[in-house]
Amino acid sequence: MINLLQINLNHCRTAQNLVEQTVVERNIDVVIACDPHGITDGNEGWLTSSGTNRAAIKVFGKNATIAKIETDDEFVLVRVNGVFIYSCYASPNSTIAAYREFLQRLERSAQLLGRQERIIIAGDFNARSAAWGDWQSNTRGEELLELSEGLGLVIINTGREPTFHGIGAGSIVDVTFASEGFSRNIRDWTVLDEENYSDHHYITYTAQTEASSSRGNDTPRNDRSWITSKGICVEEFKAGLMPADWISPRQADMGEYNLADAFEKRMTIACDFALQRKPEMRCGKRPQHWWNPEIAQLRSSCKAARRALKRAVTRRTRNGGEIAATEDLLENLKSRKKALRTEIAKSKERAWKELLETVENDIWGKPYKLVLRKLQGPPATANMEPTMLKEIVATLFPTKPPPSQIEYIRDIPIPFFTQDEVCEAFKRMAPRRKAPGPDGLTNCILTAAHRAEPTLFRGMFNECLRVSDFPIRWKN
16 A cells, blocks of 8 residues: 655745645655746656756655656656556646647657556646535646547546635636546545645545555565564573473474474473564654654644634635734734644754754764765665566576486485584674574573574484484475
8 A cells, every 4th residue: 555645845945844744744655746846857756847946756665666657847757666656746837738738749759658556646737626525626627638639547536625725716727537447446546635835735545456566565574573782591491491391292293293383382482481572663654854743833833823814815705804813814814824833844954953063072972974875876676676676686697497307325324413513503603793584582582492492403313314304484
């Protein structure tokens, strides 16, 4: 599932700051932005249209795969987890002829993808039509509606809540389309009533994708890990092996039971008895470094002031209320928005000064790590699509055919492992601090198990020699 946020930032720096905090609060994966402030293609992860960079997409999800497909003066196309996402921006100042040319270029691009693909086309088209809930229509709306019908797109907008708010009734110029086959996967399309320092509202929705589209689901997570930094008490581990023996079958009684599964089950029970499990990793996004309760309170006050102004305008329109009262509410909203912008600027300046002071106190601390992370950037394969990654790996590391089976002469006796050999192997292994495999069993845990029950591993290894078969999972 992909959580998307769609917004026209109105070329405002404060609005762009607030959208980054909204990403944290609402766990957004993809931002479809129009008219951003001061960004270029590739700057801080933004993928933008060519020319004036008026349409942009940024992917915040850590497990998302990204591939930039096409750029145009008025749109950018990006593939995220197998979904083709367009961010479009049509200037309200362009002529109807230029608008038609933009729609023709967009149509050609979408036709090359094909109707069977999973496509989302979203942005500020500056077009009005009753088809997506606006209270009036114009020529641009008719042209855009004709384009959507020709491409077989489905309008995702629901309700009649304006996406653009001004002094009047507002309008719906931010539109979301999806390909017909994929439209049923778009859910919870909502216009948020939240202060964002733009004259457009936030729009949020989710896109259901296949589990295999996200590379994060292709790699099994290791949820079994224990805290061993404080050492392992051998006596407690030995006590933990006793209930493990009752629950898990012993080697002599296994029969067809898999040896590796039985061993892993015993070790898991013993570790749960003697050790504390590591807490789950928090996957949430961190708040912006400049965010504080004062800014949150100011944003709430702006929201309340805007609502009051909207109610006053509605009453004046219906009942002919006083214009002076409306003007007072408008001035109140402007003053609160100015206070919000000022507080954000001050907070960012304070955070910057604190970072500089940290450099003076500890040059290898947080500032050094931030700069190093910025210079290094994410790994080249961090957001690469699975199919492309598999092709690269297959090219760099070609698989060889399995070796032919070797026929062992069973008449020659194979000597079993002795206890001294097993002990010597554990002596060589103990100092090595290597990452555990999927079972979560580190070298220190295996060493503790050997000390608690010295004959455990010797008997298990000799059983493998006896049946001439070592579990494949141990080799991987």
